[in-house]
Amino acid sequence: xxxxxxxxxxxxxxxxxxxxxxxxxxxxxxxxxxxxxxxxxxxxxxxxxxxxxxxxxxxxxxxxxxxxxxxxxxxxxxxxxxxxxxxxxxxxxxxxxxxxxxxxxxxxxxxxxxxxxxxxxxxxxxxxxxxxxxxxxxxxxxxxxxxxxxxxxxxxxxxxxxxxxxxxxxxxxxxxxxxxxxxxxxxxxxxxxxxxxxxxxxxxxxxxxxxxxxxxxxxxxxxxxxxxxxxxxxxxxxxxxxxxxxxxxxxxxxxxxxxxxxxxxxxxxxxxxxxxxxxxxxxxxxxxxxxxxxxxxxxxxxxxxxxxxxxxxxxxxxxxxxxxxxx
Amino acid sequence: xxxxxxxxxxxxxxxxxxxxxxxxxxxxxxxxxxxxxxxxxxxxxxxxxxxxxxxxxxxxxxxxxxxxxxxxxxxxxxxxxxxxxxxxxxxxxxxxxxxxxxxxxxxxxxxxxxxxxxxxxxxxxxxxxxxxxxxxxxxxxxxxxxxxxxxxxxxxxxxxxxxxxxxxxxxxxxxxxxxxxxxxxxxxxxxxxxxxxxxxxxxxxxxxxxxxxxxxxxxxxxxxxxxxxxxxxxxxxxxxxxxxxxxxxxxxxxxxxxxxxxxxxxxxxxxxxxxxxxxxxxxxxxxxxxxxxxxxxxxxxxxxxxxxxxxxxxxxxxxxxxxxxxxxxxxxxxx
Numbered sequence: 022x023x024x025x026x027x028x029x030x031x032x033x034x035x036x037x038x039x040x041x042x043x044x045x046x047x048x049x050x051x052x053x054x055x056x057x058x059x060x061x062x063x064x065x066x067x068x069x070x071x072x073x074x075x076x077x078x079x080x081x082x083x084x085x086x087x088x089x090x091x092x093x094x095x096x097x098x099x100x101x102x103x104x105x106x107x108x109x110x111x112x113x114x115x116x117x118x119x120x121x122x123x124x125x126x127x128x129x130x131x132x133x134x135x136x137x138x139x140x141x142x143x144x145x146x147x148x149x150x151x152x153x154x155x156x157x158x159x160x161x162x163x164x165x166x167x168x169x170x171x172x173x174x175x176x177x178x179x180x181x182x183x184x185x186x187x188x189x190x191x192x193x194x195x196x197x198x199x200x201x202x203x204x205x206x207x208x209x210x211x212x213x214x215x216x217x218x219x220x221x222x223x224x225x226x227x228x229x230x231x232x233x234x235x236x237x238x239x240x241x242x243x244x245x246x247x248x249x250x251x252x253x254x255x256x257x258x259x260x261x262x263x264x265x266x267x268x269x270x271x272x273x274x275x276x277x278x279x280x281x282x283x284x285x286x287x288x289x290x291x292x293x294x295x296x297x298x299x300x301x302x303x304x305x306x307x308x309x310x311x312x313x314x315x316x317x318x319x320x321x322x323x324x325x326x327x328x329x330x331x332x333x334x335x336x337x338x339x340x341x342x343x344x345x346x347x348x
Numbered sequence: 349x350x351x352x353x354x355x356x357x358x359x360x361x362x363x364x365x366x367x368x369x370x371x372x373x374x375x376x377x378x379x380x381x382x383x384x385x386x387x388x389x390x391x392x393x394x395x396x397x398x399x400x401x402x403x404x405x406x407x408x409x410x411x412x413x414x415x416x417x418x419x420x421x422x423x424x425x426x427x428x429x430x431x432x433x434x435x436x437x438x439x440x441x442x443x444x445x446x447x448x449x450x451x452x453x454x455x456x457x458x459x460x461x462x463x464x465x466x467x468x469x470x471x472x473x474x475x476x477x478x479x480x481x482x483x484x485x486x487x488x489x490x491x492x493x494x495x496x497x498x499x500x501x502x503x504x505x506x507x508x509x510x511x512x513x514x515x516x517x518x519x520x521x522x523x524x525x526x527x528x529x530x531x532x533x534x535x536x537x538x539x540x541x542x543x544x545x546x547x548x549x550x551x552x553x554x555x556x557x558x559x560x561x562x563x564x565x566x567x568x569x570x571x572x573x574x575x576x577x578x579x580x581x582x583x584x585x586x587x588x589x590x591x592x593x594x595x596x597x598x599x600x601x602x603x604x605x606x607x608x609x610x611x612x613x614x615x616x617x618x619x620x621x622x623x624x625x626x627x628x629x630x631x632x633x634x635x636x637x638x639x640x641x642x643x644x645x646x647x648x649x650x651x652x653x654x655x656x657x658x659x660x661x662x663x664x665x666x667x668x669x670x671x672x673x674x675x676x677x678x679x680x681x682x683x
Contacts, residue, residue, distance in 0.1 A: 100461070100627045130462075155458065162630035164459045177462025178430065179399060209376070212398040242376045243396065249376055250398025
């Protein structure tokens with residue numbers, strides 16, 4: 022075929038994924054705001070800071086197959102044990118496990134809600150599933166558990182997720198599997214010693230089939246991280262521990278995706294996504310820096326947010342089943 | 349019955365005012381553990397340690413060696429599970445006066461297994477030099493500070509927060525090693541602790557109306573477990589003993605009572621209510637208490653089993669019970 026036509030088509034494909042990623046990010050923010058209003062509270066600022074990261078991971082970066090799980094998650098089937106053949110993890114929502122396919126690990130599970138709305142945005146879970154968020158007997162837990170959609174490890178005690186993913190990375194490497202591991206972390210986890218233990222292990226064993234995206238939004242429960250327990254300069258520290266580090270604007274999907282395309286070089290990849298906790302939702306500005314969990318103090322405030330929702334996101338999110346783009 | 353909020357937050361500030369060597373350490377859960385008022389009132393005595401509990405605990409040991417009394421605050425799971433080695437070696441072994449305030453006991457959180465402290469008493473019990481206290485109402489949340497501070501060694505405290513009832517009168521603060529007698533009787537003896545007591549009080553009232561004679565004891569000191577009133581109460585029971593705890597049945601209150609009964613050769617049938625050696629999951633408190641049978645209905649069923657009979661008591665009957673603030677029976681005797 023004509024080279025110019027080839028180039029035009031591939032340029033169109035490039036624009037194609039970026040547009041889709043940005044649309045997905047917008048959908049994530051909208052659905053997160055809807056859910057927060059419905060539940061009178063939620064980890065909304067995390068959706069604002071990480072929408073592009075999740076969108077880029079799920080639409081461009083990660084090599085995943087289609088969901089293998091029911092669109093509407095079944096009820097919680099009980100805890101893992103030798104006597105419980107029904108216990109599950111939420112891994113099927115990310116597609117089949119296969120040597121050539123990638124795997125996703127959410128380490129900071131207060132972002133569970135963002136993961137759920139991402140799955141809905143991409144047609145991997147139904148809106149009915151999302152409606153079960155934080156209801157008794159469902160798997161759609163507020164603090165993601167390993168049985169929650171999109172999750173496959175227990176990482177609610179922060180700082181353990183990366184370790185587990187690293188073990189999986191080694192296991193898959195030993196088995197000769199080519200699929201990569203992608204971990205989502207929050208910057209707060211770098212206050213935890215275990216994170217640095219994992220980092221030195223990844224470097225020592227030259228595990229480069231793992232890429233970690235960090236939402237560096239500079240905030241935690243108690244407020245601004247620099248006032249609670251400062252972790253900067255993060256890039257320098259990670260590089261000293263032997264990591265390959267890219268520092269990017271966390272709201273730029275192209276910048277986020279770029280490092281993932283590089284050939285692995287024997288070092289674990291860290292993409293430090295510097296983000297804004299009110300990106301795409303300026304009504305949250307008035308709450309800074311207390312944004313870790315957004316709660317409405319009364320019905321009047323909730324109503325204000327409802328009005329903001331209708332004005333800022335006037336269209337209902339695209340129903341995944343009618344989307345022309347593959348999930 | 350009063351329901352109060354911010355009990356620990358306000359009380360800690362008042363209590364600590366004249367105790368300059370009391371310092372508070374936080375692991376990024378300042379408002380979640382009600383120490384924000386303390387931080388704002390005594391900023392020079394408040395230390396933000398970030399999300400790094402193992403360090404916080406050994407660090408507290410160091411401070412204690414220099415004559416300070418660190419009051420460590422975070423969710424219980426991040427104390428006894430995350431940093432057990434540090435507690436054992438940096439604090440318990442050297443018998444240092446560090447006070448560990450563990451929030452979200454048992455199934456009082458929808459945060460799932462990673463946030464539910466379901467085996468903390470069992471784990472802390474096996475540490476030599478450790479004292480273990482559990483709060484069950486506003487009066488205990490307030491008075492536990494004096495009890496903890498009187499101990500020459502480490503103390504682990506199961507703390508409750510948010511909306512708390514006042515079950516016990518202010519004039520009857522928590523006392524180290526002393527149980528509360530909530531009702532006297534001779535058919536069945538019931539031991540409950542923490543949030544289980546309020547739940548148990550619903551059913552003991554209804555059972556009494558059905559002619560069951562119940563001895564109900566509230567336990568707030570889990571270690572040392574040597575209150576003579578415990579054996580005395582258990583020995584009375586014609587049909588058997590029930591323990592009820594917001595914890596696994598292995599190693600906590602149930603086990604402590606079993607040890608007491610066995611050593612005394614008391615030979616009483618024991619039914620332990622609590623988590624039956626399982627992790628829980630994320631759901632509302634009410635739902636989990638029913639699911640894991642740590643509620644009023646479960647106590648009723650246990651009593652029925654011990655007595656070999658059934659009562660026509662429904663969930664609605666139990667829900668209808670209004671609880672008044674009660675005085676421990678011991679007060680009348682101690683007059």
